[in-house]
Amino acid sequence: xxxxxxxxxxxxxxxxxxLVSIVLVFGVFSVIIPNFMTPYSLQNMMTEAAPLLLMxxxxxxxxxxxxxxxxxxxxxxCTCVLSGVYVAQFGNAIIPIMLAAGILMGLTNGLLVTxxxxxxxxxxxxxxxxxxYIALNLCPNGSEIIPMDKRFMVQWAxxxxxxxxxxxxxxxxxxxxxxxxxxxxxxxKAIYGVGANVSATRLAGxxxxxxxxxxxxxxxxxxxxxxxxxAYKLKSAVPxxxxxxxxxxxxxxxxxxxxxxxxxxxxxxxxxxxxxxTGVTSGLNMMGVDPLWKDIVIGVILIIAVCLNTDTRGRDxxxx
Amino acid sequence: xxxxxxEAKGVGKTYGSNTVLHDIDMQIYSGxxxxxxxxxxxxxxxxxxxxSGVEKSSMGEMFFMGKPYSASSILDANxxxxxMVFQEQSLVxxxxxxxNIYLGREKKYSTCGFVNWNKMNQxxxxxxxxxxxxxDPSKKVRDIDFAARQxxxxxxxxxxxxxxxxxxxxxxxxxxxxxxxxxxxxxLFVQVRNMKEQGNAVIFISHRLDExxxxxxxxxxxxxxxxxxxxxTEGADVNLLYxxxxxxxxxxxxxxxxxQTVPSDEVILEVNDLSLFGAFNHVSxxxxxxxxxxxxxxxxxxxxxxCAVLVGDAAPTAGTIKIKGKECTFANPYQARKKxxxxxxxxxxxxxxxxxxxxxxxxxxxxxxxxxNHSFLSAKKTRRIAQEWVEKAGVKCVSIxxxxxQLSGGNAQKVIFARALESGCEVLILNHPTRGVxxxxxxxxxxxxxxxxxxxxxxxxxxxxxxxxxxxxxxIIVLRDGLVTGMFDCPVGEKxxxxxxxxxxx
Numbered sequence: 001x002x003x004x005x006x007x008x009x010x011x012x013x014x015x016x017x018x019l020v021s022i023v024l025v026f027g028v029f030s031v032i033i034p035n036f037m038t039p040y041s042l043q044n045m046m047t048e049a050a051p052l053l054l055m056x057x058x059x060x061x062x063x064x065x066x067x068x069x070x071x072x073x074x075x076x077x078c079t080c081v082l083s084g085v086y087v088a089q090f091g092n093a094i095i096p097i098m099l100a101a102g103i104l105m106g107l108t109n110g111l112l113v114t115x116x117x118x119x120x121x122x123x124x125x126x127x128x129x130x131x132x133y134i135a136l137n138l139c140p141n142g143s144e145i146i147p148m149d150k151r152f153m154v155q156w157a158x159x160x161x162x163x164x165x166x167x168x169x170x171x172x173x174x175x176x177x178x179x180x181x182x183x184x185x186x187x188x189k190a191i192y193g194v195g196a197n198v199s200a201t202r203l204a205g206x207x208x209x210x211x212x213x214x215x216x217x218x219x220x221x222x223x224x225x226x227x228x229x230x231a232y233k234l235k236s237a238v239p240x241x242x243x244x245x246x247x248x249x250x251x252x253x254x255x256x257x258x259x260x261x262x263x264x265x266x267x268x269x270x271x272x273x274x275x276x277x278t279g280v281t282s283g284l285n286m287m288g289v290d291p292l293w294k295d296i297v298i299g300v301i302l303i304i305a306v307c308l309n310t311d312t313r314g315r316d317x318x319x320x
Numbered sequence: 321x322x323x324x325x326x327e328a329k330g331v332g333k334t335y336g337s338n339t340v341l342h343d344i345d346m347q348i349y350s351g352x353x354x355x356x357x358x359x360x361x362x363x364x365x366x367x368x369x370x371x372s373g374v375e376k377s378s379m380g381e382m383f384f385m386g387k388p389y390s391a392s393s394i395l396d397a398n399x400x401x402x403x404m405v406f407q408e409q410s411l412v413x414x415x416x417x418x419x420n421i422y423l424g425r426e427k428k429y430s431t432c433g434f435v436n437w438n439k440m441n442q443x444x445x446x447x448x449x450x451x452x453x454x455x456d457p458s459k460k461v462r463d464i465d466f467a468a469r470q471x472x473x474x475x476x477x478x479x480x481x482x483x484x485x486x487x488x489x490x491x492x493x494x495x496x497x498x499x500x501x502x503x504x505x506x507x508l509f510v511q512v513r514n515m516k517e518q519g520n521a522v523i524f525i526s527h528r529l530d531e532x533x534x535x536x537x538x539x540x541x542x543x544x545x546x547x548x549x550x551x552x553t554e555g556a557d558v559n560l561l562y563x564x565x566x567x568x569x570x571x572x573x574x575x576x577x578x579x580q581t582v583p584s585d586e587v588i589l590e591v592n593d594l595s596l597f598g599a600f601n602h603v604s605x606x607x608x609x610x611x612x613x614x615x616x617x618x619x620x621x622x623x624x625x626x627c628a629v630l631v632g633d634a635a636p637t638a639g640t641i642k643i644k645g646k647e648c649t650f651a652n653p654y655q656a657r658k659k660x661x662x663x664x665x666x667x668x669x670x671x672x673x674x675x676x677x678x679x680x681x682x683x684x685x686x687x688x689x690x691x692x693n694h695s696f697l698s699a700k701k702t703r704r705i706a707q708e709w710v711e712k713a714g715v716k717c718v719s720i721x722x723x724x725x726q727l728s729g730g731n732a733q734k735v736i737f738a739r740a741l742e743s744g745c746e747v748l749i750l751n752h753p754t755r756g757v758x759x760x761x762x763x764x765x766x767x768x769x770x771x772x773x774x775x776x777x778x779x780x781x782x783x784x785x786x787x788x789x790x791x792x793x794x795x796i797i798v799l800r801d802g803l804v805t806g807m808f809d810c811p812v813g814e815k816x817x818x819x820x821x822x823x824x825x826x
Contacts, residue, residue: 183699184696184697184698184699185692185695185696185697186688186689186692186695186696186697187695189681189684189685189688189697190685190688192677192681193674193677193681193685196674196675196676196677197670197673197674197675197676199670199671200665200670200671200672200673200674200675201674201685202652202653202654203631203633203653203663203665203671203672204653204657204662204674204685204686204739205653205654205656205657205658205662205686205743205745206654206685206686207652207654208654209652263674263675263676263677264676
């Protein structure tokens with residue numbers, strides 16, 4: 001009985017971990033940095049968080065299946081570059097175009113994973129290089145700025161309505177769509193089933209391949225949208241923008257209490273994880289900490305979060 | 321008869337509230353071969369596990385060489401002189417024969433962490449020669465055939481136990497002959513007799529009664545976890561053994577026979593000349609609306625494989641499956657369900673329950689695509705459906721949001737039955753539907769089966785026991801070694817005798 005009491009305590013903690021950590025992070029930083037909670041700083045954080053919300057939200061679905069997408073960051077880089085370079089030509093139609101590109105990239109991953117029966121981390125580790133190639137090939141000399149005379153096309157995204165950046169509204173709408181998908185569609189249920197017990201779900205007559213593919217497609221679409229938002233936010237095509245984002249996105253998902261073993265979690269929790277991570281990175285920036293430390297801090301957060309989420313009996317199998 | 325080596329007094333094993341082995345008394349004398357027979361699930365393997373140290377007994381005492389005996393692990397049992405050759409082979413395929421024989425005992429060949437492989441191979445050679453086996457011990461196990469692997473396993477166990485207790489070791493053989501040819505079985509028996517002459521004792525489990533009569537000195541018969549008879553092999557015959565194995569007669573009431581329906585003439589499923597290479601051949605049958613068709617056979621008879629093909633988990637190598645006269649093929653269980661075939665799988669925890677999802681999700685999972693409106697599910701509707709099933713099937717739970725893995729075996733099985741019924745599939749394959757379920761839940765599940773047929777579903781049943789299969793089915797097909805060996809009609813009041821069916825099975 002003592003044992004069950006203990007495990008209850010731990011699962012209880014991981015349930016509220018994201019809320020506790022938000023309060024903790026924002027509390028500590030607002031004490032250390034006097035202008036941490038000012039409207040200007042909060043607006044900045046919202047623009048910072050918007051693309052990450054989409055990317056981590058999409059990534060959640062792959063993690064529900066028990067898989068992982070190591071190439072999500074490279075997808076963001078790729079679509080950021082594509083949007084930055086071609087926005088001058090296509091205008092704002094670039095957003096639906098990127099969405100289509102993301103779906104295609106996700107579909108590639110999904111088909112490789114399901115049809116060749118390969119582990120997702122191998123597949124995405126390999127396809128990642130394609131996305132990086134496209135990004136680096138289009139921008140061989142580093143970042144390319146969107147020409148001044150075309151800026152008006154991308155200006156709207158960072159403008160503010162009621163003091164909140166439009167980008168942030170887009171991200172919130174994205175999270176809402178993902179939530180509906182996860183909660184109220186057949187695919188959402190099937191995705192959780194795959195993560196919880198793939199052989200039982202398969203024998204129950206669920207099209208598990210389709211479920212896995214849809215998870216990759218959603219993640220691809222979300223990463224692509226995030227990439228476009230980065231181009232709009234930075235007003236340039238940056239081929240390395242996504243490099244560190246895979247880690248950040250996975251950390252956000254884990255911090256939200258989503259199990260890396262699959263079958264559990266919610267995009268709403270992931271959103272809270274994103275808020276925490278954004279708070280940490282912005283806080284460190286404002287403190288003037290060397291940006292190189294940022295990834296180390298996020299890495300430590302990820303390890304702690306996964307540690308608290310993992311079944312203490314060690315039955316969770318991470319990355320299938 | 322030699323000295324008393326081993327004695328069990330009132331030994332039993334329970335899993336939770338489920339008693340699988342009860343009050344077993346057994347004596348093993350030196351220089352004796354003991355036969356252990358019984359149906360699947362009679363408790364033979366459980367007893368072997370207790371003796372060989374795989375599991376701990378829940379009651380009773382065991383004595384080895386006059387001293388109280390308990391083994392915490394297989395290795396511990398080995399060191400005391402008791403070794404087991406497992407039914408599922410326990411060799412490591414990517415290691416050599418010699419490495420397998422000395423697995424976990426490499427220490428005596430190693431100096432400063434370096435292993436003297438030559439010496440190990442020489443010793444392995446000797447160990448193999450002890451059972452007249454001439455094979456290069458540096459070969460990898462995965463490169464030799466099954467029969468040779470079985471012999472290597474025996475050599476390994478023999479080597480371990482003779483090292484520990486020369487001349488008074490006990491060797492447990494769990495169905496060693498299933499993968500062997502007649503010639504190889506003869507060789508094995510020569511070895512068994514050799515071991516016996518050296519003063520060791522052998523426990524021999526087999527489904528093949530003629531072998532048991534051939535090799536053993538005494539026979540223990542198990543049924544439903546209890547010891548029903550002990551007899552000298554001299555004077556026993558196949559019919560006597562059958563009788564003791566089967567024991568009590570069926571009671572119609574337990575299987576809700578008054579609700580057994582007479583199947584209509586409409587053929588729902590027609591299987592023609594179906595074969596799966598290496599598993600079964602030329603299986604043909606018809607399944608009518610409202611019928612319960614029992615598939616009987618011992619393990620390895622091919623009945624499981626027939627199921628796997630029908631639910632789309634394996635592709636047949638020949639033959640056709642027709643549903644309502646239309647020929648169908650399925651590449652996966654999803655397509656099979658779309659055509660109207662769904663199973664209640666055998667391994668409930670691994671293949672049935674989607675453990676960490678709610679009862680509600682587990683119930684609707686097979687039906688949600690047809691339930692949805694353009695892929696969107698109404699939470700109100702799914703909740704109502706789940707609630708209805710929980711009440712109808714009598715699932716004991718706090719709410720439908722409970723995780724299914726918080727339920728007891730019987731309740732979880734009812735949820736999976738609800739899923740199968742909710743799916744709308746007309747052909748349901750029940751694979752060991754009452755495995756590990758307590759008696760009360762069993763009756764409720766039998767009642768559900770009757771409701772299924774009354775509602776016009778057709779069922780293919782792989783019973784947990786033969787008794788259950790006869791009680792529930794309206795027709796029975798018997799398989800042996802992948803071939804149909806018999807067909808029995810089982811209308812209410814004229815159920816066939818177990819003896820007749822068992823004779824076709826073995």
